[in-house]
Amino acid sequence: MSGESAMTSVNASVRTPRVSGEELLRVQHLVKRFPVNHRIGSRRRELVAVDDVSFSVSRGETLGIVGESGCGKSTLARCVMGLERPSGGAIAIEGRDLTTASKKTMRSLRRDVQMVFQDPYDSLNPRRRVGDIVAEPMLVHGLADAAGARKEAARLFDVVGLNPRYLDRYPNEFSGGQRQRVGIARALAAKPKILVADEPVSALDVSVQAQVLNLLSALQREFDLTYIFVSHNIDVVRYMSDRIAVMYLGRIVEMASAADIYAAPQHPYTVSLLGAIPNNLVGNGAAAGKRRRRIVLRGDIPSPVDRPSACPFEPRCPVAQEICRVRDPEFRTLDDGRYIACHFPGSLDPFEA
């Protein structure tokens, strides 16, 4: 299948323009490197966790970030949160640059972005009452006095589906799903513009995951929130997102509307990721009459310390050619508005003939 014929099916797919279009977050050429002490005596090495990543997020939109372990998705989320200082590039929220902000601006920027963490057991202080945990962001940011914060915490408990009578309980008295609700209430307490959710349901039991995903969807509708939803599970990311960025080894390799990513993935890695889902439940999201091709990649993800010099996916790519070993593909826009970093987009057919 040529790239061209794959593209036609892209144009035919449905788009859901429900987002305002007003840009809220812009990330430009973001780089995050970590020093690595490889072995005593050897030269200092660097791990490039995020490598030249650019994207923007509109108000009310959900941008999903999907990738496997070591792809840099969590580091990216932490940079946007201001938890990691980027090694290069810029992160701007409503035009204010986070990387060069003064302490005071930083504080208000931190309020604008709040995070829901993966592990609801580790992200709540076991020695504090959940009511205090939820009230703290309001006190820190001066949004309310102690009495007001408690009243608001009770309201937030109600919003996330917890009984406000539980405010004085400790985290260990709650189940995993309930703790994640506490974490969401805490994130909402700062009245953020952007909510970064890093694998928010991965630690939860399957039957509880749906509760949290439904809650996040409902909250977004109700409070007009903007989400960055990070997960290794592409089905969950697709469910929650308007647009999806697929990451591999620190790069965004493909970014497009969620519907396009499923209907006509162009990057061989996206195709492989979708083809790796061992899911027979409903035809694996393929269009009627088509069956998604099962693709088993060879080898493992290379270590971010020993990155391939050209295209990062080349050593595992089923359709790699000579140029892929020599020249790093640029991150460019295709005619249909999707971004891709591949010399031969659309050359791996996602569906069985």
Add this chain to the structure above:
Amino acid sequence: MPDTMQATARAVGADVALRVESLTIDIRTKSGVAHIVQDVSFTVAKGEFVGIVGESGSGKSMTLMNLLRLIDNPNLNVSGHVWFDGEDLLALPAKRLREIRGGKIAMIFQDAMTALTPVYTVGWHIAEQLRAHRALSRRAARERAIELLTEVGIPSPELRVDSFPHELSGGMRQRAVIAMALACDPKVLLADEPTTALDVTTQAQILDLIRRLRTVHGSAVVFVTHDIGVISDSADSILVMYAGRVVEQGRTVDVLAAPQHPYTQGLLGSIPTPGASRLTSQLVSIDGSAPTPSEQVVGCAFRPRCAYAFDKCFTVPALRPREGQADDHLDACWLQRQAQMDLRIEAGS
């Protein structure tokens, strides 16, 4: 037990690899007896792939571990039968059981790192199986180990045979553990969430490997997972466990096409199907969370979370086939049986 003789006769049937009968596991704790697994029965045909699906605390791993009596705890009380080759593994003397463990029934675990001893090489681990069960010489065992590493797709096996576990990636480690398990050509392979700790593309590699080996070696597979999607295209039949009991079992196609138990329905509805979006479909969420083994629920354990619960549900429902469904598709739910029940009582009185 009166039906033991009959069961034995059935268990040695030519096409049965493993037959579990009324497996029940209790744990004595300070606060009383906790029922971890209750009355679990299933048959694994030769070469069959059986999936056991359940959430944490459902008893799925305890079921699997106790098939080989792998948990040695004086507070654990295991009853029932596990028939293999005409013998009841639960009644077998320790010495005889040792011959079966690893020799005829092998097991792979979720965390390959803890399944390997960090101070020994990969080759040593595989050779140990061969030396214990096949009495191979050191050299022959090493050669066979290299063959096995090749078979499970480890690149440059003649070098990797001397690698230590920490020198391998997660996917490679799981392959090494699978090579260990295959060393003695087992009739049954027990797998406890072997892909859960792995990345999606690595998971696909391992599932592919297990399926291929099953074809080559003809081993039956019992695969425990929390993710029904993982086994949806590999398993021939599925058992759905909830709070220590099997609530539904049958051929995978039947269970996925027409789940009968409200828990199975909820479980399938709670995962986003590939391509589904929050804009067009809402996930079915099951309220609350599963009971812990120490919480005793009267009647059906799913009752407190079940949207359809009614007075009948205060009695534990038995696993039975349902009218209009395949004979081997069983579920334990009272729903829509009320009318039938009433008729039966009338007829009996």
